Amino acid sequence: MNIKMIGLGAMAISMVAGSALAAGNxxxxxxxxxxxxxxxxTDSSMKxxxxxxxxxxxxxxxxxxxxMAMMTA
Structure with missing residues (x-):
């Protein structure tokens, strides 16, 4: 039971932290x-x-x- 809760907690934290870090400031x-x-x-559609x-x-x-922001992204 504890391993299951730890795994779910780690997955939830990684999902929240990953999206927060990807968004930047x-x-x-x-x-x-x-x-x-x-x-x-060359064009407005950026193709x-x-x-x-x-x-x-x-x-x-x-x-x-x-x-730097572009290289990081």
Missing amino acids: TGTSALDDPAKMQPFY TMVSSDDFVKAWKALTPEDQ
Whole structure:
């Protein structure tokens, strides 16, 4: 009985903590922010990526905090 309760408790904690950590401070991933992701795409539907040169320019235009948030996500 105790092993069953420990297992259920561990599973519940991991589910709650995992979703809380994935959300970050703002509730969404840095990759979900259209304002940050738009420079990496050629169209508004964000289906076609820009060329590699433009990609590098867009990456370097981000703040170090935004770059770290994107790499973490």
